[in-house]
Amino acid sequence: MANNNLLVNERQADLGNFIVGRLLPFREKRQVGPFTFIDHMGPSTVGPGKYVDVDQHPHIGLSTLTYLFEGEIEHRDSIGSVQVIKPGDVGFMTSGSGVTHTERTPQARRQGGSFTMHGYQIWVALPKEKEEMAPEFNYYPSDAIPTWQTGDLTFRLVAGEAFGRSAPLQGFSPLFMVDIYAEKASTLHLGGQLRGEVAFVIVRGAIKEKEALVKAGQMLISKTDEQCEVCLEAGTQLLLFGGEPLPDEPLLRWNFVSHSKARLAQARVDWENKNFPMVPGDNTYIPFP
Incomplete structure (x- = not known):
């Protein structure tokens, strides 16, 4: 999501084995596996008269992963996709050579009343050899997401492979994203998982x-692959994500990701000259900042 005023940020601190913060990228760590950016949406009250309306904006060289806990958002893009994403669903748009999209509160939820919006949009950088692939959009409804329970922990495998299981969404390089809830105080063992x-x-x-103690809204990043366990307080929910780092770390500029500075510069020129494909029936435009 671009230009979102719900973006969170916080001063980072070093806790020995971990770096703690609230957002990727930051100075000490630009990526975790192929994940390159996290946009936290809410929790906030939507409606009446106050809705999510992220106008048309472009991407290259990345995939956007939308995952909601509360509320609904309608995704539209320049390849013709139209999809309302609800809690537990996964929307995965791969920009490749270039795509534009909008994110809005669905019309059906603009009829009065209010509701809570809360979720994340996460950017996943594409491997160098996939950066110019054709754009595509994939949608996975909540009931297609692998879900299981181990002790007092409930797991949902949003993407990739983890804990000996595979999600329908695999992405384009080795990665994982897991939604975990602890009904009671629990220890999460990660060794070999x-x-x-x-x-x-x-x-x-x-x-x-x-x-x-790392609290809600913060992000904890392991600086070693060998970190084996963390302790969750009762009622804790967390997103666990990461994977194998890309061989060459790509560059990030606004909504664009590429291994080439020249390609980033060309994407800016293309957007300013309105040479990107556009969302059908939408003439809105977010300028390059």
Whole structure:
């Protein structure tokens, strides 16, 4: 999501084995696996007269992963996709060589009354050899997401491979994203369950690392692949994500990701000259900042 005033940021601190913060990228760590950007939506009250309306904006070289806990958002893009994303669903748009899209409160939810919007949009950088692939959009309804329980922990495998299971959404490089809820205070054991770098976004509740308490809204990034366990307080929900780092870390400029500075510069020129494909029936335009 571009130009979202619900974007969160917080000063980072080093806790020994971990870096704690609230957003990717930041100075000490630009990516976790192929994940390159996190946009936190809410929680906030929507309606009446106050709706989500992110106008038409472009992307290259990345996939956007939309995952909601509350509310609804309608995705439209320049390849003709129209999809309302609801809690537990996964929307995955791959921009490749170039795509534009909008994100709005669906018309059916603009009839009065109010509701809560809360979720995340996460950007996943494409491998260098996939950066110029044709754009595509994939949608996975909530009931297609693998869900299971281990002790007092409930798991939903949003993307990739983890804990010996595979999600319908695999992405374009080795990655994982898992939604975990602890009904009671629990220890999450990660040894041998994941491949690559690991990060935790605490949605609600808190987790403990040594004597430090990492609370809702913060992000914990493991600086070693060997970190094996964390302690979750009762009622904690977190997103666990990461994977194998890309061989060459790409560059990020506004909504564009590429391994080439020249390609980033060309994308800006193309957007300013309105040479990107456009969302059918939509003439809105977010300028390059």
